[in-house]
Amino acid sequence: MTCSLPHTLIPGRPLPLGPSLRDGGLNFAVFSEHAERIELCLFDSGGARELRRLPMHGPDDGVFHGFLSEAGAGLVYGYRAHGEYRPEAGLRFNANKLLLDPYARDIVGRFRHSDEHHGFELGHPQGARSFDTRNNALSALKARVTDALPSAPGLANRPRHPVDRLLIYELHAKGFSQQWAAIDPALRGRFAALAEPAAIEHFQRLGVTTLCVLPLQWSLSEAALSQRQLSNYWGYNTLGFFALDPRFFARGSTAEAQREEFRQTIYRLHQAGIEVVLDVVFNHSAEGDEFGPTLSFRGLDNPSWYRLLGDDPSRYENHSGCGNTLRIEHPQVTQFVLDCLRYWVEQMGVDGFRFDLATALGRTSHGFDPRAAFFTALRQDPLLADVHLIAEPWDGGHDGYQVGRFPGRFLDWNDKYRDAMRGYWLGRPVSRGEFARRFAGSSDLFHHGHRRPTASVNFIAVHDGFTLNDLLSYAGKHNQANGEHNRDGHHHEISHNFGVEGNSDDALIRSRRRHCQRALLASLMLSQGTPMLLAGDEFGNSQGGNNNAYCQDNPTGWLDWPSADPELIAWLAELSALRRTEPLLRHPYWFESDHPAQHQAQARLRWLSPQGTAMQVSDWHDRDQRALACQLIAADQASPHLLLLFNPTEQAVSFKLGPLIWQLLLDSSHTAKPGTLAQGSLLAAPCSVLVLRASTSHLETEP
Numbered sequence: 001m002t003c004s005l006p007h008t009l010i011p012g013r014p015l016p017l018g019p020s021l022r023d024g025g026l027n028f029a030v031f032s033e034h035a036e037r038i039e040l041c042l043f044d045s046g047g048a049r050e051l052r053r054l055p056m057h058g059p060d061d062g063v064f065h066g067f068l069s070e071a072g073a074g075l076v077y078g079y080r081a082h083g084e085y086r087p088e089a090g091l092r093f094n095a096n097k098l099l100l101d102p103y104a105r106d107i108v109g110r111f112r113h114s115d116e117h118h119g120f121e122l123g124h125p126q127g128a129r130s131f132d133t134r135n136n137a138l139s140a141l142k143a144r145v146t147d148a149l150p151s152a153p154g155l156a157n158r159p160r161h162p163v164d165r166l167l168i169y170e171l172h173a174k175g176f177s178q179q180w181a182a183i184d185p186a187l188r189g190r191f192a193a194l195a196e197p198a199a200i201e202h203f204q205r206l207g208v209t210t211l212c213v214l215p216l217q218w219s220l221s222e223a224a225l226s227q228r229q230l231s232n233y234w235g236y237n238t239l240g241f242f243a244l245d246p247r248f249f250a251r252g253s254t255a256e257a258q259r260e261e262f263r264q265t266i267y268r269l270h271q272a273g274i275e276v277v278l279d280v281v282f283n284h285s286a287e288g289d290e291f292g293p294t295l296s297f298r299g300l301d302n303p304s305w306y307r308l309l310g311d312d313p314s315r316y317e318n319h320s321g322c323g324n325t326l327r328i329e330h331p332q333v334t335q336f337v338l339d340c341l342r343y344w345v346e347q348m349g350v351d352g353f354r355f356d357l358a359t360a361l362g363r364t365s366h367g368f369d370p371r372a373a374f375f376t377a378l379r380q381d382p383l384l385a386d387v388h389l390i391a392e393p394w395d396g397g398h399d400g401y402q403v404g405r406f407p408g409r410f411l412d413w414n415d416k417y418r419d420a421m422r423g424y425w426l427g428r429p430v431s432r433g434e435f436a437r438r439f440a441g442s443s444d445l446f447h448h449g450h451r452r453p454t455a456s457v458n459f460i461a462v463h464d465g466f467t468l469n470d471l472l473s474y475a476g477k478h479n480q481a482n483g484e485h486n487r488d489g490h491h492h493e494i495s496h497n498f499g500v501e502g503n504s505d506d507a508l509i510r511s512r513r514r515h516c517q518r519a520l521l522a523s524l525m526l527s528q529g530t531p532m533l534l535a536g537d538e539f540g541n542s543q544g545g546n547n548n549a550y551c552q553d554n555p556t557g558w559l560d561w562p563s564a565d566p567e568l569i570a571w572l573a574e575l576s577a578l579r580r581t582e583p584l585l586r587h588p589y590w591f592e593s594d595h596p597a598q599h600q601a602q603a604r605l606r607w608l609s610p611q612g613t614a615m616q617v618s619d620w621h622d623r624d625q626r627a628l629a630c631q632l633i634a635a636d637q638a639s640p641h642l643l644l645l646f647n648p649t650e651q652a653v654s655f656k657l658g659p660l661i662w663q664l665l666l667d668s669s670h671t672a673k674p675g676t677l678a679q680g681s682l683l684a685a686p687c688s689v690l691v692l693r694a695s696t697s698h699l700e701t702e703p
Contacts, residue, residue: 005042009066011057017339018103018242019077019145025069026145028077030101031062031332032301034091035081038064041098043076047108047142053080062332075145076108077101078137081300085119087129090303090313092294094119096135100239100296102336104143106255107240111141113223117293128290129314141239141295146255152349153267159275159351160386161209163411163454163530164588167576168277168390169208170462171535172234173216173248178558191216191248192261195268203274205569206538207576210275210388212354214463216262218243220286225551228483233553234463236356237322239286239295241340259348266349275351277388278344282326282337283360283395289316289323297326304330307363319360319397328361334374337361342383352388359395359402367399370407379408390457404445404455411530414442414456421460421523422471422494424626425516425648425687432628433620435646436607439630440591441528447590454588456529460520461537464490466547468520468537471495472513473502478545481552489548502545515687518571518668519648522689525575526585526644538572539564578666578691584632584642591632606631612656627653627684643692647684656681662692 012027020027028040042052056064068075078100083093097119100107115122116136124130171194178189182198193199194211203211218240221232235245249258266276285305287298297305307317307325316324327333344350355361362372378384393403393412406412420438423430437444441453461468466477475497479489496516498509517540524531535541536559543549549557579585584603591605607615608629619625630644643662647653657680664676669688684690 005052005071006069007052007054009040009054009056009068012065012067014058014060014063014065017063017336018101018105019075019143021072021145021148023067025067026071026075027065027067028056029063029065030056030079030103030300031304031336032059032064032081032083033062033304033332034301035059035064035083035093037082038300039080039082039095040066040068041078041080041137043078043108043137043142045074045076047076047144048138050137071145073145073147076142077145078140078142079300085131087120087290087314088312090308092119092298092302094131094294094299096133097294097299098135098137098140098142099294099299100141101143102296102300103242103339104240105146105242105259106144107218107243108142108144109140111220112139113226113293114139117295118291119294119299144255146259149259149263149347151346152263154270155346155349158270158349159209159273161275162588163452164586165580166209166388166454166530167207167579168210168212168457168530168532169203169206169535170212170214170459170532172214172463172557174553175233175558176535179555180559180561182561189248190250190261192265195265195272200269200272200274202569204272205573206533207573207580208274208533210277210351211269212277212279212390212532214279215281215356216245216248216278217241217280218245221551222286222288228551230483230551231553232551233557234550236281236550237286238281241280241282241336242343263347263349270349275388276349277352277354277390278350279354279356280341280344281356282328282340283355283357284320284322284324284326287324289318290314292323305333317397319363319395319400320357321396325360325363325395325397328374329364329372331373334377337374338377338381338384341378342381345383345387350387352390354390354392356392357395358391358393358406359397359400362402362406363395363397368402368405370402370405375407404442404448404451407449411455411457412446413462413532414438414445414458414529416445417442417456417458417527417529418460419494421458421520424646425519425523426494426496427648428494429623431620431623432615432626436620436628436630439523439527440605443590452588453528453590454530457532458524458527458529459532459534460524461534462532463534464548464550466493466495466545467534467541467543468517469540469542470545470547472516473497473504473542474545475501476545477547479548481546481556482548482550489546493547512687515669515685517568519687519689521572522575522666522668522691523646525572525579526689526691528587528591531579535559539566539569575666582642582665582693583639584634587632603635604633606633610653610655612658627655629655640693643694645682645684645688645690645692647686647688650686652686653684654681655684657692660694662694664690665693666691 040054056066058064078098080095084091116134121130121132174189177193187193215235219235319325417438424435592602632642669685671685
């Protein structure tokens with residue numbers, strides 16, 4: 001094939017961007033608003049020898065294009081962009097550097113950090129403003145053209161769980177199964193393991209509806225990690241946004257085989273009623289700051305792809321904390337992100353996206369704007385109209401904290417919920433009012449603009465931070481293995497070791513940890529909002545106190561299935577089933593307050609003191625009292641209503657129940673058995689959550 005390649009490109013089409021098979025050949029289209037010209041560079045099948053440099057046509061509306069006849073899938077290529085090299089003006093064109101197509105579906109080569117990949121000369125007195133003349137084509141990453149994919153199998157019949165029934169389970173595709181004996185050894189650590197019978201049975205037992213999988217797109221490890229013989233295990237350093245990371249698929253398999261493995265895994269999960277949300281990183285790229293390599297975006301059109309400092313365009317706005325920030329407000333970058341999302345939905349079959357550091361998506365020249373062009377385009381896109389959209393609603397820039405401000409169907413990670421729940425149960429100065437506000441959907445954050453309580457993604461732990469086990473076992477982080485002298489990771493985690501750092505043989509300490517563990521899980525599953533569970537928390541997984549295991553591709557970062565607690569799994573499964581069977585525990589609308597009869601048509605919520613009286617203003621501010629009760633009253637007076645008791649103290653607390661007869665559904669401390677009947681009063685064990693049910697037919701007239 002390579003011998004018959006023509007020596008010129010004829011004009012092509014400016015859309016679609018990337019390579020596309022048509023009319024017996026290949027069309028190439030690449031965007032650059034500032035380049036003077038771009039060359040298409042063709043290589044042999046292994047990417048080791050450059051065969052042709054073909055000038056592209058255009059630009060037409062900023063797009064260079066060309067058509068290569070009698071060419072097809074398997075062609076290996078890259079780009080060289082010609083233009084000014086003036087870093088002080090934000091321009092970093094260097095045609096000596098081969099550039100990866102942003103739309104590449106398959107990436108050829110094994111990247112190694114080396115000086116020749118930089119557009120500037122390392123060690124030069126002018127630093128990053130110098131110019132490097134070395135040709136890096138031999139070792140640079142290239143793109144390989146792949147065959148077009150049909151729509152994902154079963155796309156029209158994929159699960160569409162309503163938001164009020166979601167239970168999200170966040171996991172790392174490798175770490176989830178790497179140490180699980182129930183998984184076929186050939187599949188351990190691979191994405192395909194998620195659809196193995198043991199995995200599906202586990203998800204279904206827990207009531208999981210939706211997997212949120214850490215990044216699977218093609219990523220690089222940072223130079224500093226490579227120097228320490230570590231890797232970016234989590235993958236939050238994307239370079240190939242349309243390509244799969246081969247780490248999660250059969251070793252040595254082709255891109256076509258990896259894509260099919262991915263699609264079939266999604267299909268099998270869909271058949272089991274389980275959705276897949278992909279964690280995506282559109283806030284930055286793997287090219288880093290001004291001292292990073294020139295691999296793709298920087299060399300194609302630096303000022304269009306990246307946000308540059310206004311007073312010094314040679315430097316980058318670093319809202320991501322990773323060196324650069326993508327300029328999503330640029331129309332072509334917006335189009336790139338939307339094209340990418342559509343690809344993962346239509347051709348790969350995913351059910352939605354969790355956007356890492358999502359505030360960056362809505363940044364404009366005036367700061368964050370929930371009406372930014374990207375959000376507007378996303379909401380009107382017909383293909384993306386019904387997929388899940390989940391925001392990590394902050395970034396590292398000025399005014400980056402935007403919890404509750406994301407538009408439309410977005411669900412927001414709610415870290416205020418996390419901190420309130422941890423603080424309440426671990427004896428920190430978290431008031432009953434703060435606990436109640438977070439438990440009932442965080443109305444101060446979400447009760448506006450037609451948003452519902454389900455917009456709050458509630459969690460106790462996520463991949464970034466302590467596991468549930470570790471926040472009950474460590475007072476401080478232990479990240480020495482990361483090689484950063486324990487300076488990395490969150491410095492102010494709310495945690496409690498109960499007197500001993502790490503594992504303990506003390507029966508009392510173990511009991512107290514176990515009670516708090518179950519109380520926290522119960523709070524998560526009973527709260528209004530959308531619950532999210534960190535993989536492994538259902539069985540007590542530990543990372544040895546490492547709260548930033550992003551570079552630990554080893555047993556620290558892998559789930560410790562051999563040490564799993566089967567009793568905790570069984571108990572959490574029962575708790576999840578309780579949430580599913582009791583509509584009041586997943587009420588999708590705001591509860592009405594406890595007011596007179598005009599509100600009888602709405603489900604209501606009453607907050608009560610342990611004495612059975614309605615909470616007054618003075619009660620909410622009483623720091624000496626911490627126990628609390630919550631009564632959930634169904635709109636339908638013939639339906640049962642619920643009473644939830646919360647005792648975060650170290651002593652048993654007696655709750656007055658009134659004249660009704662209540663049936664105990666749950667006691668997180670296991671002090672009382674489910675099914676027990678109670679009337680008059682009930683003793684709640686230390687650090688416990690109790691759930692009781694009564695029929696409203698016995699309910700006395702409310703005062």
